[in-house]
Amino acid sequence: xxxxxxxxxxxxxxxxxxxxxxxxxxxxxTLSTQIPFDVTATPPFSLDSLQAxxxxxxxxxxxALNWPALDTGQPNSGVQIGQQDAATVWESYKExxxxxxxxxxKPLPFHAPASxxxxxxxxxxxxxxxxxxxxxxxxxxxxxxxxxxxxVDQSGVxxxxxxxxxxxxxxxxxxxxxxxxxxxxxxxAASPTxxxxxxxxxxxxxxxxxxxxxxxxxxxxxxxxPASFHSVDALVYTPGNSDPSKGPVVAESCVAEPxxxxxxxxxxxxxSAPQWVWSTFEHVDNxxxxxxxxxxxxxxxxxxNASSQAEVNQPPPRPWNPAVKAxxxxxxxxIPLTNETKALNTTYQTLLRTVNPDSVWANYQLISTQWPTLxxxxxxxxxxxxxxxxxAPSFLANATLETYIQGTVPQASSSCIACHGNAATHVTQSPxxxxxxxxxxxxxxxxxxxxxxxx
Amino acid sequence: xxxxxxNFTGLSVVLTGINQxxxxxxxxxxxxxxxxLAFIGPRVGQSVLSTLLAQYATLVAEQATPQQxxxxxxxxxxxxxxxxxxxxxxxxxxxxxxxxxxQPYTQGAFPVGEQTVVSDEAYTQSWAWSIAQAHPMGYxxxxxxxxxxxxxxxxxxxxxxxxxQPGASS
Numbered sequence: 001x002x003x004x005x006x007x008x009x010x011x012x013x014x015x016x017x018x019x020x021x022x023x024x025x026x027x028x029x030t031l032s033t034q035i036p037f038d039v040t041a042t043p044p045f046s047l048d049s050l051q052a053x054x055x056x057x058x059x060x061x062x063x064a065l066n067w068p069a070l071d072t073g074q075p076n077s078g079v080q081i082g083q084q085d086a087a088t089v090w091e092s093y094k095e096x097x098x099x100x101x102x103x104x105x106k107p108l109p110f111h112a113p114a115s116x117x118x119x120x121x122x123x124x125x126x127x128x129x130x131x132x133x134x135x136x137x138x139x140x141x142x143x144x145x146x147x148x149x150x151x152v153d154q155s156g157v158x159x160x161x162x163x164x165x166x167x168x169x170x171x172x173x174x175x176x177x178x179x180x181x182x183x184x185x186x187x188x189a190a191s192p193t194x195x196x197x198x199x200x201x202x203x204x205x206x207x208x209x210x211x212x213x214x215x216x217x218x219x220x221x222x223x224x225x226p227a228s229f230h231s232v233d234a235l236v237y238t239p240g241n242s243d244p245s246k247g248p249v250v251a252e253s254c255v256a257e258p259x260x261x262x263x264x265x266x267x268x269x270x271x272s273a274p275q276w277v278w279s280t281f282e283h284v285d286n287x288x289x290x291x292x293x294x295x296x297x298x299x300x301x302x303x304x305n306a307s308s309q310a311e312v313n314q315p316p317p318r319p320w321n322p323a324v325k326a327x328x329x330x331x332x333x334x335i336p337l338t339n340e341t342k343a344l345n346t347t348y349q350t351l352l353r354t355v356n357p358d359s360v361w362a363n364y365q366l367i368s369t370q371w372p373t374l375x376x377x378x379x380x381x382x383x384x385x386x387x388x389x390x391x392a393p394s395f396l397a398n399a400t401l402e403t404y405i406q407g408t409v410p411q412a413s414s415s416c417i418a419c420h421g422n423a424a425t426h427v428t429q430s431p432x433x434x435x436x437x438x439x440x441x442x443x444x445x446x447x448x449x450x451x452x453x454x455x
Numbered sequence: 456x457x458x459x460x461x462n463f464t465g466l467s468v469v470l471t472g473i474n475q476x477x478x479x480x481x482x483x484x485x486x487x488x489x490x491x492l493a494f495i496g497p498r499v500g501q502s503v504l505s506t507l508l509a510q511y512a513t514l515v516a517e518q519a520t521p522q523q524x525x526x527x528x529x530x531x532x533x534x535x536x537x538x539x540x541x542x543x544x545x546x547x548x549x550x551x552x553x554x555x556x557x558q559p560y561t562q563g564a565f566p567v568g569e570q571t572v573v574s575d576e577a578y579t580q581s582w583a584w585s586i587a588q589a590h591p592m593g594y595x596x597x598x599x600x601x602x603x604x605x606x607x608x609x610x611x612x613x614x615x616x617x618x619x620q621p622g623a624s625s
Contacts, residue, residue, distance in 0.1 A: 047482050373482045384607040385585065388596045392484035410575045411594065424599040435598035 029056070029347055031355065033075035033089075035064040035211070037203040038270040039277070039371070047373070047392060048340070054369040055341055058279035059348045061266050065090040065213065066230070066361060073111065082352050082359030085230055090213045091127065093164035096441055099173060104180025104448035110167050117237055120254035126233040129160035129217060129259065149315025151403050153218045153302060156325035159262060159400060160236060161216050163441065169210035172198045173442075181426045181447045188427050188434065196425060196437045200380035201270035209269050212439065216263035216400040218302060229260025229283065230360045238322050248319035262286055262302060263400030264364070267416075269437075271379040275389045276438050278370040278416035280398040284363050287399045290332040303331040303399065315404050333367075333399050334406035334413075341366055370396040370416045391417040462508040463492045466528075469511070469521045470548045473582065474614050478551070485576050491550060494573050498558060498565045499543045507540040554581035585612040 039057045041050060066088045067075040073092030098114055099107045108115075116128050151159045165173070177183025178196065187194055201209030219236065220226050233256065240252030263286070266279040287304045288297040290312075299306045310330040320326075337345075349362040372389025383389060397406040397414035407413035420438040426445050427434040436442045457465075464479045467488065471478060479488045496504060507528070514524045528544050530536055535545075542559035550556050554577035558569040572578050579594045588606040590597060609617050 045482060047484060050482060373480070373484050375482070376476075385612045386596065387598060390480070390484055392482075394484060410579070418596075421596065421598060434600055 029059070029351055031063055031081055031351060032060065033064055033067050033077055034060075035201075035208045035268075036060050037201040037206060037208060038272050041272075050371070050373070051369070051392060052340060052344070054277060054279075054371045055344050055366060057277065058266065058281075058366050058369045059344065061268060061279060062264070062281055062364070062366070063348075063352075063361075065211075065266060080355040082356045082361045084356075085360050087232070088230070090164060090166075090211075090215075091232070093166050093211075093213060094170045095128070096163040096165070096444060097128070097130070099165070099170065099179055100441070100444035100446060101179070102446060104182060104446045107170075107174055107179055110170050116235060117239075117252075117254065119252050120235040120237055123235055123254055123256045124233065126235040126256055127162075127259075128235045128237055129162055130237040130239060148402075148404050150320050150322070150326070151216070151303060151331070151400055152316055152326045152329045154300075154305060154328045155219075155221050155223055156328055157219045157221070158322045158326065159216050159218050160234070160259065161214065161401065163212060163214045165213075165441070166208070166211040168199045168208065169212060172210060178425070178442055179445055181445050182450055184425045184427045184434075184442065184445055188425075196435060196442065197380075198269055198437050198439075200274060201268060202379070203271070209271075211269075212265075212267040212441075214263075214265040214267070214401060215261060216398075217259035218262050220258045220260045224260065224302075226258065226260065227358065228285070228360065228363050229262075230364075231258050231260045233257075234259040248321040250321055250323050253323065261364075263398045265398060265401060265416075267438075269380075272375070273372050273389075274377070274380050274382045275372040275387075275391065275417045275421075278396060280367045280369075280396060280401070280416075281364050282367055282398060282400060284365050287331045287333050289336040290334050291336050292332075303329050303403075305330060313404060313406065329403065331399055331403055334397065335393075335395060335408065337365070337367060341368055367398060368393060368396050372417065388417050388421050391415060457512055459504075459508055460488060460492055462512050464488045465515065466508065466511040466524075466544070467491075467547060467551055469524045470528075470544060471551050471582065472521075472615055473551075477614050485580060487577060487580060490574060490577065491547075494556065495543070495547070495550070498556065498562055499539070499546075500562050503539045503543055507543055510540060550577075552581060552583045552586070554578040582613070588612055 036057050039053050041053050063081055064075065067081050068079050068084075068086035069089045069092050070076050073089060075089050094107070094110055095114065101107060114128060120128060153159060173179055176187050178187060198210035199207065201207060217234065218224075220229065220231060235254050236257050236259070237254045238250060238252065241247055241250045260283070262283045264281045266281070267276050268279070269276045283302065285300070286302050288299070288301060294306070297304065297306050305328060308330055310327075312330050312332045313334070314330070316326045316329070345365045349365075352359045352362040370391050370393060373392045374383055374386050374389040377383050395408050395413050395415050399406070402414035405412065405414045417438070420440065423436040423438055423440045423443070425434040425436045425442045464475065468475045468478055510528060511524065514527055519527065528536075529541050531538070531541070535541065539560060546557050546559045550573065554572055556571045556573055558565050558567055561567045579591050581591070584591050586609070588609055595601075609615070
């Protein structure tokens with residue numbers, strides 16, 4: 001956590017990117033277990049060149065995070081990515097439901113095994129998935145500041161999401177007591193300069209810094225080719241709800257099912273990007289682009305039916321009940337991939353196929369990377385006058401995670417940095433800012449039930 | 456050889472007093488100079504625009520100071536110049552400050568006095584808000600709770616030294 005305030009000076013141009021200049025000029029794409037500490041910027045600097053540098057960083061991070069992991073969570077350097085589909089590095093990270101516990105209890109240590117709801121006990125050791133959509137109605141308290149809805153696959157089944165954090169970010173939450181409402185209050189009360197500020201990746205100290213991963217999964221069924229997905233055995237959990245005023249009445253359930261990865265956000269805070277670097281990937285079969293004429297949308301797609309006349313990008317009607325089969329979503333990508341991103345995707349997909357022609361990872365594509373263009377700030381510091389850092393591109397959406405807020409409408413369409421700049425802690429009555437450093441996770445903190453003493 | 460965009464950007468820097476890296480960053484995902492130049496071209500007439508940009512380029516080549524350039528473009532005999540180039544220059548100043556184009560004279564289908572918000576980004580990025588150490592109505596980048604703290608200094612917002620003005624020092 002940062003404990004001091006800083007007032008930056010504008011007008012230093014590309015000085016910071018200059019400091020991150022690679023001595024190797026342009027490195028060839030490689031398959032590496034090393035998560036980049038920061039972007040490697042290559043001159044001459046321009047919006048396009050830096051976008052390419054950040055996209056390169058996105059792919060390098062994607063490969064490192066999806067590398068097969070040992071039981072310790074460390075990458076298994078004895079194998080190559082994609083030789084076989086296997087549990088990945090990021091899947092060893094801490095899931096949000098293990099951090100923000102009932103009654104604000106302290107989380108178990110980072111590497112402690114995950115606990116599962118009683119309904120899932122005895123159903124295997126699969127990965128617990130429960131969240132449906134970014135705003136999953138009453139079925140999960142995770143709230144984001146926009147109206148959204150669940151994504152439904154062609155079999156009428158809801159996709160499931162999860163959010164995990166790496167140990168740096170986990171430590172930042174736990175060591176500062178931010179996992180409970182009372183802990184957040186105590187953190188702000190301890191010093192007038194305390195501010196939520198997670199650690200930054202730093203090439204000079206070889207620190208990766210804070211990372212969040214958001215994943216979306218679909219239940220694999222007879223309509224899918226399981227060999228084309230990175231898949232895991234999951235415990236698909238639906239919390240029960242017996243209060244009709246809070247949404248559909250749903251019985252608690254837990255089903256062991258195979259699920260395939262369809263979307264992946266990677267969010268990485270670095271020295272040059274204190275607004276974090278927002279990389280987003282999808283399965284190549286997810287959806288067609290809006291600009292592709294309907295007659296050319298051959299598919300088959302996971303979230304689009306070429307023979308359907310349904311209106312596109314509409315959330316399913318309420319009530320949103322995952323226990324009931326829903327009408328499949330009809331989704332198109334509003335903002336097409338750039339030619340440069342398509343070319344980079346081809347480069348990395350080809351590289352991945354050199355390891356294994358059937359590598360599941362070659363079936364994923366980078367959609368884009370959103371990054372702050374503002375430079376000239378001291379390392380890991382946010383500008384006081386341009387706190388969002390002039391993000392590029394202005395809008396970015398993953399068709400599986402920001403399905404219904406794609407587009408280019410200011411203040412309405414998905415912009416990772418602009419949206420997450422509104423994230424706050426639970427301490428809204430604080431006499432000063434309670435900015436949460438671009439993560440809504442801290443809003444999930446629950447009360448210990450202990451009443452705060454009055455000053 | 457400088458382009459129209461180079462000259463328009465340089466002229467804008469002189470007219471507003473805001474340095475180029477802030478007004479037209481070298482890495483710029485928004486690109487207001489390009490938007491503005493394309494917008495005003497048909498509204499002021501290519502001839503007047505070319506004359507204005509050429510006047511600026513000539514003064515730069517003669518190594519005139521920003522003050523001298525501003526005076527040469529905007530003033531005549533100690534009074535605001537009535538020329539079309541001066542009217543356009545004043546409209547460009549207001550465009551950067553407010554995000555609004557005030558049509559300085561009738562040109563083709565554009566009647567004098569017509570007011571147009573050029574784009575949503577022209578509005579949110581307009582400089583009057585930064586000079587007021589504030590944010591546009593309906594759009595704020597500042598984080599939750601910012602209203603409980605004094606705003607950053609005028610120098611931080613504009614890069615312009617204004618240490619004798621209230622709230623200016625950092």
